[in-house]
Amino acid sequence: MLFEEKKRYYIDRRVAERIGATDSRDFTDYFAKLRSDRHEAQALINSFTVNETYFYREEHQLRCLSRSILPEVVRDHRPGDRIRIWSLPCSTGEEPYSIALWLLENWAMVDVYNIEIVGSDIDTKAVEAALRGRYGARALSKLPPDVLETYFEPEKKGKREIIQDLKESVTFTATNLVDRPSVVAQGRFDVIFCRNLLIYFDEESRKLAAAHLHEALNPGGYLCLGHTESMSRISNAFELRRFDDAIVYRRN
Structure with a gap:
């Protein structure tokens, strides 16, 4: 993750918070702790991440998934075969x-294949929250009322929890995209959603x-990026595909 000089205040504030949280005397004392304590190193990483999202964000890509991408993917699959989708x-x-x-709501073939969905993030606290599956009004605001009623428990203390069957349909892991062993451990996928992450990286x-x-x-396989991102400027190993609902990238 790249933070330019104009974002230095953000780094300073997060580091200062961790210095206070660990009762370190100063940065030198904290840095020594950081080098010897992998749990604190992860806590610092967690403090830098941006976890701003909501359900059905960039819905056009979800339409593209059910209308165009998956119909192409399953051409080479038989009923019962596994289809793997990665979200990170x-x-x-x-x-x-x-x-x-x-x-579940929009692809008629969803029960014909063994759909495996994996969600990964470098922020272990975010992964823990994902496993709990409890969300407030803002995160749920784009969902149709019937979807809310079908797949979420009644509201408690301002939040609604995803039903257990849906929780069990997604596997969550902690993964660092720039660490190859961490990525290889997830296996291979037919579709990857990697939205609004590469904009935070240096070249x-x-x-x-x-x-x-x-x-x-x-x-x-197919790769979906955020609407401001372009793989064409990063790598020539992907073919740009224009579907009716979205532009995506296909592994050559």
Whole structure:
């Protein structure tokens, strides 16, 4: 993740918060702790991440998934075969749960195949929140009322929890996209949603991430990026595909 000089205040504030949280005397004392304590290193990483999302974000890509991408993917699959979809960063779960909800509601073939959805994030606290699956009004605001009633428990203390069956339809893992062993451990996928992550990387990290995404896709697999991102400027290992609902990238 790249933070330019104009974002230095953000870094300073987060580090100061961790210095206080660990009762360190000063930065030197905290840095020594950081080097020896992997749990604190993860806590610092968690403090830098941005977990701002909501259900059915960039809905046009979900339409593209059910109308165009998956029909192409399953041409080479038989009924009962496994289809793997990866969502990273998954934040607090809204992204991969949205995929599960959308397919249940909008893809008639969802029960014909073994759909496996994996949500991954570098922020372990976000992953823990995703496993709990409890969301407030803002995160749920784009969902149709019937979807809310069908797949969420009644509201308690201002939040609604996803039903257990839906929780069990998504697997969550902690993953660092620029760390190859971390990515390889997830296996290969037919479709990857990696939205609004590469914009936070420097050029070298973006190229490394692109190589890892390419490796994580099955041959002919599809990659969905955020609407402001373009793989064409990062790597020539993907073919740009224009569908009616969205522009996506296919592994060459």
